[in-house]
Amino acid sequence: MSMSVPQGGGGSEPEPMMEMNMTPMIDVLLVLIILLIITIPKQNHSVNLNMPVGTPPPSTVEPVVVTIDVDFDGTISWDNQVIPNRQALEAKMAQVGAITEKDQPEVHVRPNKLVPYKVVAGVMASAQRLGVAKIGMIGNEQFQ
Template sequence: MNVGSAGASSEPEVMVDINTTPLIDVMLVLLIMLIITIPIQLHSVNLDLPVGTPPASDIKPEIVKIDIDDKSTVYWQGVALADMGELETRLREIAARPVAPDLHLRPDKAARYAVVARVLADTKRLGLTKIGVIGSEQFVQ
């Protein structure tokens, strides 16, 4: 039964509500993508922690100074070395000791990177882990 004016058109009424079903579908897809792409927090960092008791504090460790000048010449305790083979020989000698000394590496900022990297690689390969880079304040401009 049609109530209204006799001249009213028979067109259906316009729906004013927004259809939210597609919006919810998009939201759920985005939520699933977010859950899938979040990395799982299972990353671990391997640390070489000291084992045993620390040495007595009154014993001063031996310090070996390795200098590299602006011409990329390597010095061992202030004495110039002939080549990198001599450096490796000396590093092997101190690596064989029961207590390895502390190494203080002091490169000049004009030294070639390859020479400094070679010294660091040799110490790492021979198992010398107590090494410090001295004089790094010269690199800050």
């Protein structure tokens, strides 16, 4: 075993260190990561729903169904009768919304595959705003 001894006199200055000390920087980054992990809020992947309890009694009366068709060019029909404008559609929806929720007819919206989304969204927004509680989309198999 040998030991290397630097050559030269003892009066020479040591050479400066050319490498950066990474240990303090790594320590600071680890502390920051731990703080970030601690402060992130817990993610909830659940939706709270009020589901009915038990089996409901069978309905004695068949529900009344209103079908709203939205054609590819934005034409809206109410039970196969063309609605001339948005005000007429909203008047019919207001009549449905005025009925108590228990006796309200079911409103089925059947959009065409080529209709712009904003037309269908407008129909559904009007229904929600005017108090239509029983609304659903039908004909979704055409989008698969």
